[in-house]
Amino acid sequence: MGYHHILMMILAVGILFICTIQFPHRHPGSIRISQLISVLTALLIAGCSSGNLSNVFLLSLRYKDTSSLALSDPTIVNTGIAHAVQNVTQSGDEPILEVRAGYMGLCIMLNDGEWICSTSATSLTNIVKLSSSSTNGTRDPLNLIYIANSFKDDIVFDGLLFIVVAVAVFCFVMLSTFPGWHEEVDDGGSAVEVKPFPSRQVSHAALGASAVGFAFGLISALWQHINSAAAASMAEKLSYGQITGHVGPAAMAFGWIGVVLIGVETLGLLVMIMSIKIIESLADDD
Numbered sequence: 004m005g006y007h008h009i010l011m012m013i014l015a016v017g018i019l020f021i022c023t024i025q026f027p028h029r030h031p032g033s034i035r036i037s038q039l040i041s042v043l044t045a046l047l048i049a050g051c052s053s054g055n056l057s058n059v060f061l062l063s064l065r066y067k068d069t070s071s072l073a074l075s076d077p078t079i080v081n082t083g084i085a086h087a088v089q090n091v092t093q094s095g096d097e098p099i100l101e102v103r104a105g106y107m108g109l110c111i112m113l114n115d116g117e118w119i120c121s122t123s124a125t126s127l128t129n130i131v132k133l134s135s136s137s138t139n140g141t142r143d144p145l146n147l148i149y150i151a152n153s154f155k156d157d158i159v160f161d162g163l164l165f166i167v168v169a170v171a172v173f174c175f176v177m178l179s180t181f182p183g184w185h186e187e188v189d190d191g192g193s194a195v196e197v198k199p200f201p202s203r204q205v206s207h208a209a210l211g212a213s214a215v216g217f218a219f220g221l222i223s224a225l226w227q228h229i230n231s232a233a234a235a236s237m238a239e240k241l242s243y244g245q246i247t248g249h250v251g252p253a254a255m256a257f258g259w260i261g262v263v264l265i266g267v268e269t270l271g272l273l274v275m276i277m278s279i280k281i282i283e284s285l286a287d288d289d
Contacts, residue, residue, distance in 0.1 A: 050254060051105030057118040060103035060110065060251035061231045062154055064147045064238055066092065067247050085243040091144045092245045099131060099142050104151040105254070106161055111148065124152035145242055158230050163223035170216040171265060177209035200283075206276050213269040220265055224258040231255075 050059030079085065092098065100112040110120040111127050113134065121127050128149075131142045181201040228250070235248025 051103050051110045051120050052108035052122050053120050054118040057110040059253050060105045061254050062104045062234055063249040065101040065247050066098045088243050102147040102151045104155045154234050163219045167216045167220045170212040174209045174212040177205050200279050210272045217265045217269050220262040224262045
C-alpha cells in the first residue's frame with residue numbers, strides 16, 4: 004500500500020461523513036469503502052426523514068414540563084407576555100413532547116414515545132391536529148413544528164456541502180491516478196520493485212482541490228453548528244423557558260469529523276509534495 008492510498012482512505016472517510024451524493028470509484032481497492040460511503044451518507048442526508056433516523060438531527064425543540072416561570076432577570080419589562088405564553092402552553096391538550104429538524108425532514112414525538120417523521124411539515128401538522136381530543140385544544144401550542152420547519156427551510160443550507168463533495172471527488176480521482184509499485188529489471192538483470200513519483204501537475208491539482216474542499220467544509224460546519232446553537236438558544240429565550248432547545252450531536256459529529264479528515268488529507272498531500280521536491284533536489288545535487 005502506497006502513501007497515496009492512505010490519503011485516499013482518509014479522504015474517503017471524510018467524504019463518508021459530509022457528502023450527500025454517491026460517485027463511482029476508479030480504484031479497485033476502494034470498492035468496499037464506496038459501499039460503506041453509500042450507506043452512511045444516505046443515513047446522514049436522510050436524517051429525520053424516518054423514525055429509524057430520528058437521532059440524526061440538527062435542532063431539537065422540546066416542551067418543558069413546568070408550571071412556574073423564572074422571571075428574575077431585571078431586563079424583562081413586560082412580564083405579562085411571559086405569563087401569556089405559559090397559559091397558552093399549559094391550556095388545552097397535552098402537548099407533543101419534542102420536534103426535531105434535520106436536513107431533509109422533521110420528527111415529532113407524541114406522548115407514547117413513538118417518533119413520527121416526514122419530509123413534509125404539513126403532514127406532521129395534520130397528524131397533530133387529528134390527535135387533539137378537543138376542537139379548541141392543540142397539541143402544539145407554540146407552533147414548534149412551524150419553527151422547526153422554518154429553521155430547516157430558511158436557515159439550514161447544505162449547498163456548500165455539495166461543493167465540498169465535488170472537489171473531494173475530483174481529488175479522490177486524482178489520487179487514484181498516482182502510480183503504484185511495479186517490478187522492473189535493473190542493470191544486473193534482477194527484478195526490483197519501483198514506484199515512480201506522481202505527476203507534479205496532478206499532485207498540485209489534487210492539493211488545490213483538497214484545500215478548497217477543506218475551506219468550504221470548515222465554513223459549512225461552522226455555519227451548521229452556529230445556526231443550530233443560536234436557534235436553540237433563541238427558542239428557549241423567546242418562549243420564556245417553556246421549551247428547551249438542543250443541538251444534534253450526531254449531525255455535528257459527522258460534519259466536524261469530515262472536516263478534520265479532509266484537513267488531514269490536505270496536510271498529507273502537502274507533505275508528500277514537499278518531500279518529493281526535497282528528494283528531487285537532492286538527486287539533482289548528486
